[in-house]
Amino acid sequence: MKHSKLSLGLGAILLSMSAMAGAPAKNPNLAADKYAITHFDSAQSDNMPYPIKQGTFQADVKSNARVTSGPVNIMTFATPNPNFMWSVSSQGVAYLDLSNNSLKEVASLDVPGVKALTDEQLTAGLDKNFKNITEVRKLVKDWGLDWTRIGNGIYSFVDKDNKLYYNTYDKRVFVFGLKNPKNPSEGIQILANRDFKNMMGAQEAIAGVSLTYDGKLVVLGNNSLFVMNRDLKGEPVIFKFNPDEYVSNSMAIDEKNGIYVASDKNMRKLVWNGKAISTDEKDGAWIAPYDNGREPPSVKVGTGTGSTPTLMGFGADEDKLVVITDGADQMKLVAFWRDQIPKDFKQVAGTKSSRVAGQIPVTCGLNPTPEFLQTEQSVVAKGYGAFVVNNIRKEGDKDRMVDVLAGGPVFEPAVGAERFEWNPKNNSWKSVWSRSDVVSTSMVPVVSETSSIVAVNGYTKQDGWEITGMDWNNGKTVHRVVFGQSNFGNGAYAIIQYLPNGDLLFNSIGGVTRIPYASEKVKQAEEAKE
Numbered sequence: 001m002k003h004s005k006l007s008l009g010l011g012a013i014l015l016s017m018s019a020m021a022g023a024p025a026k027n028p029n030l031a032a033d034k035y036a037i038t039h040f041d042s043a044q045s046d047n048m049p050y051p052i053k054q055g056t057f058q059a060d061v062k063s064n065a066r067v068t069s070g071p072v073n074i075m076t077f078a079t080p081n082p083n084f085m086w087s088v089s090s091q092g093v094a095y096l097d098l099s100n101n102s103l104k105e106v107a108s109l110d111v112p113g114v115k116a117l118t119d120e121q122l123t124a125g126l127d128k129n130f131k132n133i134t135e136v137r138k139l140v141k142d143w144g145l146d147w148t149r150i151g152n153g154i155y156s157f158v159d160k161d162n163k164l165y166y167n168t169y170d171k172r173v174f175v176f177g178l179k180n181p182k183n184p185s186e187g188i189q190i191l192a193n194r195d196f197k198n199m200m201g202a203q204e205a206i207a208g209v210s211l212t213y214d215g216k217l218v219v220l221g222n223n224s225l226f227v228m229n230r231d232l233k234g235e236p237v238i239f240k241f242n243p244d245e246y247v248s249n250s251m252a253i254d255e256k257n258g259i260y261v262a263s264d265k266n267m268r269k270l271v272w273n274g275k276a277i278s279t280d281e282k283d284g285a286w287i288a289p290y291d292n293g294r295e296p297p298s299v300k301v302g303t304g305t306g307s308t309p310t311l312m313g314f315g316a317d318e319d320k321l322v323v324i325t326d327g328a329d330q331m332k333l334v335a336f337w338r339d340q341i342p343k344d345f346k347q348v349a350g351t352k353s354s355r356v357a358g359q360i361p362v363t364c365g366l367n368p369t370p371e372f373l374q375t376e377q378s379v380v381a382k383g384y385g386a387f388v389v390n391n392i393r394k395e396g397d398k399d400r401m402v403d404v405l406a407g408g409p410v411f412e413p414a415v416g417a418e419r420f421e422w423n424p425k426n427n428s429w430k431s432v433w434s435r436s437d438v439v440s441t442s443m444v445p446v447v448s449e450t451s452s453i454v455a456v457n458g459y460t461k462q463d464g465w466e467i468t469g470m471d472w473n474n475g476k477t478v479h480r481v482v483f484g485q486s487n488f489g490n491g492a493y494a495i496i497q498y499l500p501n502g503d504l505l506f507n508s509i510g511g512v513t514r515i516p517y518a519s520e521k522v523k524q525a526e527e528a529k530e
Contacts, residue, residue: 022315025255029160029215032078035085035497037157037210039378039444043311044252046380046446050498052453052469053517056480056525061488061506061513063521065103067094068119068511071126071143071401072150075495076505076512077158084184086164086176087512090152091116093164093176095184096512101501103514109176109188111168114152115144126487126510130409133397140402147400148205150493155208155250159230163191165217167206171196173219175232194232200224208250208308212257212272220261222247227272239270239277248301249308249378252322258284258338260311260322264292264304267324267336267355288355290334292327296372298396298403298411299442303327306376306391311338312384318424321357323379325388330373333388333420333429334359345427358428364390364416365434373416376493377440380454382447382472384424385432387454389440390416404442404492405509408459409485413439417456419475433475438468443491447472448498453479457491465489467496467504481515482525488513 024043030036039046069089076096077086083099084106092110096103110116125139140146151169158164164176175192178184196206200221208220212227219226219236223245228236241247245263252260257272271278271285279285292304300306304327312335313320320338325331335357337345347354363369372392380387395411397403407413418434439458447454452472459465466489469479481504483489494507504515515522 022313022317024311024314025213027211027213027253029211029213031080031158031160031162035076035078037077038075038155038250038495039308042210042213042253043314043381044250044308044378045310046378046444046495047382047449048446048498049449050500051502052448052451052455052479052498053502054478056482057517058482058484058523058525059515060521061483061486061508061515064513064515064519066511066513067096067103067105068122069094069108070122070511071145071509072154072492073494073507073509073512074154074156075507076497077156077164079158079162080160082500086158088153088156088164088166089511090114090149093153093166093188095178095188098499098514101503101516103512106184107178107187111152111166111174112190113170113172114168117143122510128487129485130406130487133402133406133410136402136406136410137397137399140399140405145401149401150404151205154493155210157209157211159211163230165209167209167219169205171200171204171206173206173209173232175230192232196221196226199226199236199238207247210251210253212253212259213255214257214272214274216272218251218253218259218272220247220251225259225261225270225277227277237275237277239279246302246304249305252309252311254311254338256284260309260338262305262307262309262324264302264327265289267309267322269322269338284339286355288336288353290324290326290352290356291332293329296374296392296396298393298407299391300374300376301400306374308378310379310381312381312386312422313338313424319357319384319422319427321422323381323386325362325375325379326359329371330369331362331375332359333362333379333386335422335429358422360420360429360431362388362390362418363434364418365436366390366416370394376442377444380445380447382449382452384422385472386420386422387445387447388418388420389438389445389456390414391440391442405487405490407441408465408490409487413441413459415439417470419454419472435470435475438470441490442493444493444495446496446498455479455496457496459490467506
């Protein structure tokens with residue numbers, strides 16, 4: 001960003017604590033330690049080990065190696081073979097070859113019953129320069145889509161056997177695999193599928209899928225949770241939430257099969273004990289209410305948290321926490337004790353439960369604070385550090401597909417990001433820095449553990465779409481990839497990814513693109529802007 005509005009808080013005093021905190025235990029039933037599940041790992045940390053290159057770069061999404069699909073391509077998933085990845089979109093799945101610094105589609109398959117768009121339809125639509133909301137609505141209508149499309153594949157995972165688990169908005173779960181694992185070009189097949197319509201409420205949809213540490217599939221609905229065999233056979237074990245609760249995001253799972261779910265009213269820890277879903281405190285389960293508010297005019301769904309729960313603190317770490325942003329109109333960052341509440345802990349004033357370890361208002365350095373300061377993104381975690389963004393625009397569209405396309409080019413985007421640190425010595429949050437100028441439209445941010453850079457996807461009238469990377473320790477802009485005005489620079493609810501060699505793997509609204517910084521198609525600016 002040209003004019004940085006950076007507010008520094010604690011500085012170096014707390015920064016070392018992030019490095020001290022441990023990493024989540026690897027789930028042995030996932031295909032890889034990172035990138036095998038939405039939000040990167042079972043803890044839902046959005047934390048990756050790969051480097052982010054410093055500097056300012058200009059890149060054309062369409063001219064680099066690209067696989068077209070969508071609209072909305074939530075993430076590109078790891079397989080047991082580092083040369084290949086699964087691509088997941090709202091339309092279907094593809095198997096990609098990334099060997100020799102390439103990106104090639106080896107095989108693809110549309111999901112049965114999901115409307116398919118041709119590459120030409122998708123590209124022609126996104127090539128438009130939107131001038132008003134009418135044009136965006138017309139495009140979505142011409143595509144024959146609506147907001148329900150976004151619910152397809154939005155939470156997926158790949159297991160150790162290279163089977164991809166994918167959900168549709170209409171309550172189906174598919175398991176995809178290769179016809180011939182030794183020759184992926186022979187194609188993709190459906191290994192199993194299960195319809196959950198008869199087990200869910202009429203107004204319910206699937207909110208997420210995950211995998212326990214003992215290898216069971218977990219399917220989360222808006223008001224129910226199912227644990228079952230990964231082959232989708234047999235009857236699942238079912239848990240029902242209270243009738244007035246609504247779950248809009250997925251779950252985190254710990255190494256003891258604690259399942260962390262936030263409805264619009266309560267944060268819960270359920271425990272899978274191998275036979276049943278326990279709500280018994282003796283098994284470590286608990287429930288804690290938190291603050292909610294009104295549904296914002298854009299981006300975020302519902303009145304509760306917009307965050308998938310994120311786990312923080314592992315192994316020998318002093319504090320084991322699960323973290324969300326609450327649903328208040330002006331959100332707070334909230335940490336809950338994952339396990340036993342410390343005996344000497346006193347309930348924090350202003351909280352609804354002693355299970356709340358600590359909470360702090362999020363301001364993003366904005367003064368005055370806007371009517372809505374909220375997010376649809378999970379909390380990004382690095383050690384005991386947390387990063388959150390403000391997504392909420394003043395204007396929006398009820399159809400979230402229209403809304404996510406219009407946010408930026410038509411509707412003025414929201415601004416604001418803030419980095420916090422948890423202090424396990426005094427059980428409290430502190431703001432480390434904030435940025436009142438940074439734009440994060442709808443894409444999930446990511447932090448590089450090795451580079452200590454946190455990245456967001458945003459839009460400005462001056463430069464168009466871009467990836468903005470900020471130093472984790474001080475908030476200064478150290479990385480930019482400027483895409484320009486092309487709508488292909490819109491990440492649309494997806495997750496930012498980088499590859500082991502530092503290349504950007506951009507999950508655009510129109511497909512997956514590999515952006516290598518050494519390529520002549522990526523130009524480095526003479527001077528980096530802040």
